[in-house]
Amino acid sequence: MTDYQELEARHKRMSAIGGALAILGWDQSVIMPEGASQSRAEQVSALSLIIHEMQTAPDMGDLIAAAESDTALDDWQRANVREIRHDWLHATAVPADLVDRKIKARSASELTWRSVRAEDDFAKLEPQLSELLTITQDVAAVKAEAFGCGLYDALLDGFDPGRKSAEIDVLFDELMSFLPGVLDEVLAAQEAAPAIVLPEGPFSTQAQEALGRKVMELFQFDFNHGRLDVSLHPFSGGTPDDSRITTRYAEDDFTQSLMAVIHETGHAQYERGLPKAWRGQPVGQSRGMTVHESQSLLFEMLAARSPEFISYIAPQLREAFGGSGPAWEDENLVRLYHKVERGLIRVDADEVTYPLHVILRYRLEKQMIEGDLAVRDLPEAFRAGMRELVGVAPETDRDGCLQDIHWPSGAFGYFPTYTLGALGASQIFQTATKADDAIMPGIAKGDFSALLTWLRANIHGQASKLMPGALIEQATGEPLGTKAFRGHLEARYLRG
């Protein structure tokens, strides 16, 4: 066995253990009785530790170095070695005691967050979040050293490999140069259009679920390799051959569960379309959070919220929920699905205001990591930022800096990938629809096969062969930018 083959064998086992962890994680969110938490935590910890031990095995560095000088490897294999080194650097950069301190601080802070959010008591979270921030800065410092980059970039790299905050600054500055103006215009246009009539419920969970499954099938979800279930927060889990997506149902609003199902189907189809030949290898995995989010947003925002698809699905909505009258007319449903609003809550935001929520969080977390913003000053900075960027300010921290789990769970560097993913979704969709002019007519009759074929070839099937930036550039012919996104917003909301 060559050193490269030895690396493949080890990663195959790590991936199988990772797959088991994915199913256990799904089970915990969907199925597990609450009393099993502690024993489940022990199972998860044992499996995670085995992966960590394998990843940091003493001979791993030598094996990687040997594989790097193996001249017989092809492109995919070389890319696999690059990914293996990348994972190895992340795993070995942080000393064991710091890993341990971070796990404990994160667990304490996340647990506290769950209770203080409802009570709107930021002061109670502050010491634990400060402690977690300090430890995260330490982690950033050792990773920055290992990767030869800045503190924030060292964290960002864990979510969007190779991405630099300098690139994000440019993209976000571009967004800020037009988005506030576009938002004003969109709100004015919306004001001038007929008022949105809300469909009246209740909308039975059963009918919503049946509709969700039907739409998943339109998006070519393979139920022989996946499931739809219910959880507190929608997510896409499982493995490429066993996609487990979830949603939640509100009986007074069917629009959220349907779009959540489509969003998660986008994530699931990405995983499902990863190349079978590279299952179990780092190079065969999805290409980080920016590309992942581009696939879910492409399905949800570009395809499913298009007037074409809404007009296609409108009769089925009327049938599923027995709807009739003004609220159920195609034009009203389009306006409903295109509603734009200066709101307080990120996860409820539309695609026009969403980037503003993200830019605020990006600015704040960069300041925190770089030591320019103390946790105790976060609530006020958050309020001021909301006022400046979104144009509304929360009266409570529950609707402000306490609304998201990311910081209390130590995920600094994650937020920008939502908006980078939105930019990618527009850019990729624009390229795809130009490359294959059967895609839009397909969407207009609920047939997503042409779209999926293009994505399989140009995104899903590429897995992690290239770095995220290079993948998007190869697929679309240019680096990730804001032009397609701007064009999409203007076409949909100003010339729609």
Place this chain on the structure above:
Amino acid sequence: MTDYQELEARHKRMSAIGGALAILGWDQSVIMPEGASQSRAEQVSALSLIIHEMQTAPDMGDLIAAAESDTALDDWQRANVREIRHDWLHATAVPADLVDRKIKARSASELTWRSVRAEDDFAKLEPQLSELLTITQDVAAVKAEAFGCGLYDALLDGFDPGRKSAEIDVLFDELMSFLPGVLDEVLAAQEAAPAIVLPEGPFSTQAQEALGRKVMELFQFDFNHGRLDVSLHPFSGGTPDDSRITTRYAEDDFTQSLMAVIHETGHAQYERGLPKAWRGQPVGQSRGMTVHESQSLLFEMLAARSPEFISYIAPQLREAFGGSGPAWEDENLVRLYHKVERGLIRVDADEVTYPLHVILRYRLEKQMIEGDLAVRDLPEAFRAGMRELVGVAPETDRDGCLQDIHWPSGAFGYFPTYTLGALGASQIFQTATKADDAIMPGIAKGDFSALLTWLRANIHGQASKLMPGALIEQATGEPLGTKAFRGHLEARYLRG
């Protein structure tokens, strides 16, 4: 860390991995989409291999020897070392290539069995079952060498540690001395009694499930630590803190699903009642298949099928299924649940004829393992044995030697534990009801707390501190025998 503590730490990790495997196994039977089979097999194989590697680690033998001479250990710790050596002997006795051959032969034979059973084509299974038998004989030979016992006993030990076929021969001879006579008398008495009137369905799955959950709560099943779901064959899986039991529903017969739920609840309550202090250690595990089956049969046969409980539950059955008339009268329901019949299928057998099915299989598998019966002669030997022991002979192999999965899956030595468990159930129940005279009055009003308290103290909480034979002797004051079982049959079926 002492050598003993090192052993505990390793077994804690193996147990956590085992717990993950238990959840994955449940998922596979209940939830998993079919297309995920191959990736699931890879996950299960990776985790199983890790356990095997840990169990056969080169320093394991020395650690065990050192722990055995550690004079500071208490009773439970010493018993833990005994169990650790026992598991280690089983794991190390069989050379890796033989393990591998057995896994492959078992997998091929089981797969073939699934298809030939429906086609009633034993000839197609014969070569693979012969191959599997030969390999199983080889496994038995190396284990017999390691344990210093006979071939069949070496296999039996994997299901009922320490049990000898010489003991089984005595018990089964005793059974044969009275059971055929008792069966004749029971059938005659049944003939003389009013005919059984079958309740007419359909019985909705929903109503059956609601009733099953209600009865599980009577049996003190803790839904904060467990679930009830549906699978093709009822089973009890998961872990002590996360009991996953299943049943299946037939809309034309509610009696089977209800009794299956109670049977599996008996298994689950045993696991749940294992001592918390010994979670994750071999000594903290359940005491083999005989004791396990004694707990499920005690719940089902002794407690739930007692006239006292049937009379208690009868009004709830009538209410759940809207039943009225002769079929739903208490006396008819008791006769229905006590129906005895010379039948062809083991899993459908009543408690009077069940041991006859088992004794036949025990005799045949012992002959096969000892080389006195060739696989090609099995169908005829099975038919002849059925005629002799049960009094009816199958016309097809599907209803004969192809009916059970045990042999095609390589589980030689398993069958006798069903009947040993039935003997244990009667003996333990007799002791419990004598020791606490609140148990029977409790059962008559659907209150199983006194029964459970006794079982928790005398069986569940003892885990694997003693060997199975010693555990039953300690709990009941005498070695496992047939007296209580005979008394139970005569009381219920002849003097009932």
